[in-house]
Amino acid sequence: MSTVHVFGAAGFAGAQLAALIDAHPTFDLGQITARSDAGKPLAEVAPQYRVARELAAPDADAVREGDLAAVCYPHAEAAPLVAALLDRGARVVDVSADHRLHDPELYPSVYGFPHPRPELLAEAVYGLPELHRDAIRDARLVANPGCFPAAALLALLPVLGEARDVVIDAKTGVSGAGRGASSEVHFSTVTESVSPYKVYEHRHAPEIEQELGAPVTFTAHLVPVDRGLLATCYALFDGAPDDAALRERYRDYYADHPFVEVVAAPPGMRAVQRTNYAQVYPALDPRGGRITTFGVLDNLMKGAASGAVQNLNLMAGRPETEGLLAA
Numbered sequence: 001m002s003t004v005h006v007f008g009a010a011g012f013a014g015a016q017l018a019a020l021i022d023a024h025p026t027f028d029l030g031q032i033t034a035r036s037d038a039g040k041p042l043a044e045v046a047p048q049y050r051v052a053r054e055l056a057a058p059d060a061d062a063v064r065e066g067d068l069a070a071v072c073y074p075h076a077e078a079a080p081l082v083a084a085l086l087d088r089g090a091r092v093v094d095v096s097a098d099h100r101l102h103d104p105e106l107y108p109s110v111y112g113f114p115h116p117r118p119e120l121l122a123e124a125v126y127g128l129p130e131l132h133r134d135a136i137r138d139a140r141l142v143a144n145p146g147c148f149p150a151a152a153l154l155a156l157l158p159v160l161g162e163a164r165d166v167v168i169d170a171k172t173g174v175s176g177a178g179r180g181a182s183s184e185v186h187f188s189t190v191t192e193s194v195s196p197y198k199v200y201e202h203r204h205a206p207e208i209e210q211e212l213g214a215p216v217t218f219t220a221h222l223v224p225v226d227r228g229l230l231a232t233c234y235a236l237f238d239g240a241p242d243d244a245a246l247r248e249r250y251r252d253y254y255a256d257h258p259f260v261e262v263v264a265a266p267p268g269m270r271a272v273q274r275t276n277y278a279q280v281y282p283a284l285d286p287r288g289g290r291i292t293t294f295g296v297l298d299n300l301m302k303g304a305a306s307g308a309v310q311n312l313n314l315m316a317g318r319p320e321t322e323g324l325l326a327a
């Protein structure tokens with residue numbers, strides 16, 4: 001039995017993650033932490049998960065060597081805790097963006113802070129099992145992907161290195177913004193509308209570019225749903241003679257990846273909500289030379305919490321699917 005501590009468990013991603021660990025057949029839920037909600041049962045803060053355990057103030061010193069931990073803090077707040085946990089001998093999945101970018105120089109411009117432990121960026125493994133599964137198994141520090149990058153990369157991995165001039169048009173549900181209230185995510189702002197945001201300045205673009213190894217044009221849109229994220233990707237591509245061959249390439253790529261389903265029609269969010277599954281669908285322009293690929297997932301699950309559990313399973317030497325197939 002491995003103990004898994006969840007830091008930031010009152011937040012959207014952290015509460016979902018604590019619930020998954022609580023129900024996991026071989027992980028023990030360690031501390032689940034919060035600041036203002038410390039002392040309350042998680043079930044009071046996030047009643048949908050029915051986790052009776054009480055939230056407590058974070059205590060990194062109570063983490064033992066060999067424990068696993070997941071950090072679900074906002075970016076810049078996670079990095080110091082992640083370093084402290086590693087220094088105590090824990091292995092960590094950072095659900096925030098603080099260890100996703102390998103290049104420390106990007107942190108001030110993209111995230112607005114100088115990275116406090118740049119050497120950890122060289123060590124961190126980007127936590128997309130469909131790309132880095134073997135490295136995740138042995139990692140001390142796994143950087144869980146952002147939700148947009150996870151969907152876009154899954155839609156593009158089978159054509160990695162061959163797709164050119166990639167354009168990603170992505171839509172996310174409002175839970176992607178976390179539990180904090182703001183006018184941008186107010187019900188009255190979001191309902192019955194679709195809004196693009198952070199055009200040419202979204203923080204997930206450099207992350208996608210790092211993993212794809214190529215520049216992309218990325219635009220995010222907010223849509224009036226709670227959970228779900230759809231990435232529609234357009235690219236120049238000459239590597240498949242017809243639709244059937246392109247789909248075969250996708251099926252081959254994902255044959256050994258239990259949580260990515262290559263589906264027979266463009267996928268919608270409903271098929272993956274509250275699951276660790278992602279669905280992908282590639283289509284070839286009948287005129288040739290161009291593809292449109294789709295990736296859809298639940299931003300709080302495969303895009304955050306259950307994706308983190310998939311990584312924790314690999315790190316602990318457990319079956320990758322453990323505790324996730326029913327979710």
Ligand SMILES: NC(=O)c1ccc[n+]([C@@H]2O[C@H](COP(=O)([O-])OP(=O)(O)OC[C@H]3O[C@@H](n4cnc5c(N)ncnc54)[C@H](OP(=O)(O)O)[C@@H]3O)[C@@H](O)[C@H]2O)c1
Pocket residue numbers: 008009010011012013014033034035036037038072073074075077095096097145146147175176177178179180299300303304
């Ligand atoms: N939402 C998503 O779909 C999604 C997807 C992928 C990745 N992520 C990443 O996951 C992380 C958490 O996102 P979220 O959506 O769950 O955000 P959230 O709902 O705002 O939760 C963040 C939690 O972090 C805690 N926190 C805030 N500032 C802190 C600080 N200075 N020190 C300690 N704890 C602090 C808060 O706990 P207290 O209330 O106790 O202060 C809060 O509950 C972020 O880095 C986000 O980028 C989110």
